[in-house]
Amino acid sequence: MVAGAALFIGSEIYRGSSYGGAHPLRVPRVSTVMDLGRALGWLEGRYRSSPRAKPAALRAFHSADYIAALQAAEAGTISAEAMARHHIGTLSNPVFAQIYSRPATGAGGVLLAAELLAEGGSVHVPGGGTHHGMPDRANGFCYLNDPVLAIMALRRMGLRVAYVDLDAHHCDGVEFAFAGVPEVLLISVHEQARWPFTGALGVAAGNCVNLPVPAQYNDTEARLVLHEMILPRLQAFAPQVIVLQAGADSLLEDPLSRLALSNNAYVEALRAIRAMAPRLMLLGGGGYNPWSVGRCWALLWAELSGQTVPELLPEAAHMVLRGLSWGGGGRPPPAPALLTSLRDAPREGPIRPELRDRMAVLARA
Incomplete structure (x- = not known):
């Protein structure tokens, strides 16, 4: 891979794959980014198809x-005992048609991205970012933990890794894997009092920096956190590669958080963070409004790959967004702007004293 180039890793497995009609992940996400990218001419010469990770590769973190239980669940042969032991078949982590092959494809995508980053550059893997998965059980919509597998692969290459997580939910699985590992810096900015109720304010185990932010967290506050907490810590750590988890559930429209960012805050973060290391792996993650998550990740791909973003989308891209739906659930239709453009209006606001107080605590940690 040529240093400075940006590649996109996707897969057709995400098209039509759903956790079930009652689950937040019934909505399309990665396929929307792929369709928008193709409609806008942004994937030509840059697209790579994700392989499916083999069990031996998954055993770097998972038992x-x-x-075997995930494979049995996909084949329809799993026992009730195994389901209970591995937390499979719950409301959050149901059995669905691609329960093994879909997350194994996400894992394969990040492992391919790690290989491609050997000489430098940037890779976007929107199917990655499942940061809750635990070694022996499913957790929080996540069956495998591909960020952990990606970081492990990068460390095997001898690289110093920083992991930055912008998802509304704390990256409990990643912290479980790397707490106390000095060669990995972990920074998580997540909503306070939100599942999984981990990631308390402070620096855990010497390398895990956690900042819970209040509801209605806005673009102005995100800019403060970026420039006064995230970037200084990255600069001090001097990573050789950054893994950025860009879960889009911190956006105002997302039904599973109470945060209020626009997708401009994600672009601003990506632009600044990618300058802090010669390699960057950009992952997806959360995001449960089909319009806002697809637009956000497509906009991030435009930033990463140097594309010009039109103010109004051409008809082919407009049709992609018009063709989306909630897949049931009785939620209201999207605002018209979510169908005609990729970039949100800015969502600036006050910097609240409680956030400044938390930043001060981290500064002393």
Whole structure:
């Protein structure tokens, strides 16, 4: 891979794959980014198809019994005992048609991205970012933990890794894997009092920096956090590669958080963070409004790959957004702007004293 180039890793497995009609992940996400990218001419010469990670690669973090249980669940042969032991078949982590092959494809995508980053550059893997998965069980919509597998692969290459997580939910699985590992810096900005109720304010185990932010967290506050907390810590750590988890559930429209960012805050973060290391792996993650998550990740791909973003989308891209739906649930239709453009209006606001107080605590940590 040529240093400075940007590549996109996707897969057709995400098209039509759903956790079920009652689950927040019934909505299309990665396929929307792929369709928008193709409609705008942004993927030509840059698209790579994700392989499916083999069980041996998954065993770098996950137990052999758990991988076998996921395979059995996909084949329809899993026992009730194994389902209970591995937290499979719950409301959050149901059995669905691609319960093994879909997350294994996400894992394969990040492992391919790690290989491509050997010489430098940037890779976007929107199917990655499942940061809650645990070694022996499913957790929080996540069956495998591809960020952990990606960081492990990068560390095997001898690289110093920083992981930055912008998802509304704390990256409990990643912290579980790397707490106390000095060669990995972990920074998580997530909503306070939100599942999984981990990631308390402070620096855990010497390398895990956690900032819970209040509801209605806005673009102005995100800019403060970026420039006064995230970037200084990255500069001090001097990573050789950054893994950026851009879960889009911190956007105002998302039904599973109470944060209020526009997608401009994500672009601003990506632009600044990518300058802090010669390699960047950009992942997806959360995001449960089909319009806002697809627009956000497509906009990030435009930033990463140097594309010009039109003020109004051409008809082919407009049709992609018009063709989306909630897939049931009785939620209201999207605002018209979510159908005609990629870039949100800015959502600036006050910097609240409680956020400044938390930043001060981290500054002393």
